[in-house]
Amino acid sequence: MKNTMNIDGHRAVITFDPDIGMFRGEFSxxxxxxxxxxxxVAGLRREGATSLRVYLEACARRGIDPLAKASGAINLRVPxxxxxxATLAAKASGKSLNQWATQVLRDAACD
Known part of the structure; x- marks a missing residue:
C-alpha cells in the first residue's frame, strides 16, 4: 500500500522498506x-523538508525547472x-466527456 504526504506544497509517495526497517519518501x-x-512520521516530515530544500536549491543554482513537464494531454485506453x-455520466451532468473526466481526475488527484 502506498500513501502520500504533502511537504511544503509538494507531494511525496511514502512506502515502507522492510529490508532496512524504514519508511521511504519520494517526491512526485x-x-x-x-x-x-x-x-x-515526524522524521519523514523533517527529512522530506530537507531533501526538498536541497533539491530546489540545486535546481536554482543550475537554472533548472524543478517541476516535471506535463503536456496537458492524456490518452486513455479503457474497456x-x-x-x-463515462460518456453517459458526462452527458447526465451536462458536461463533455473531457470536462467530466477532468473534474473526476481533479477530485481524485488533488487534496
Whole structure:
C-alpha cells in the first residue's frame, strides 16, 4: 500500500522498506529525483523538508525547472463499457466527456 504526504506544497509517495526497517519518501512531480528515509512520521516530515530544500536549491543554482513537464494531454485506453458509462455520466451532468473526466481526475488527484 502506498500513501502520500504533502511537504511544503509538494507531494511525496511514502512506502515502507522492510529490508532496512524504514519508511521511504519520494517526491512526485519533480524533474529529478529527491527521496528521503526515516523511521517515523515526524522524521519523514523533517527529512522530506530537507531533501526538498536541497533539491530546489540545486535546481536554482543550475537554472533548472524543478517541476516535471506535463503536456496537458492524456490518452486513455479503457474497456468499451466503461467508455460508454463515462460518456453517459458526462452527458447526465451536462458536461463533455473531457470536462467530466477532468473534474473526476481533479477530485481524485488533488487534496
Amino acid at each position: 512531480g519533480l524533474s529529478g529525483g529527491a527521496d528521503f528515509y526515516a523511521e517515523d 468499451p463499457d466503461l467508455h460508454r458509462a
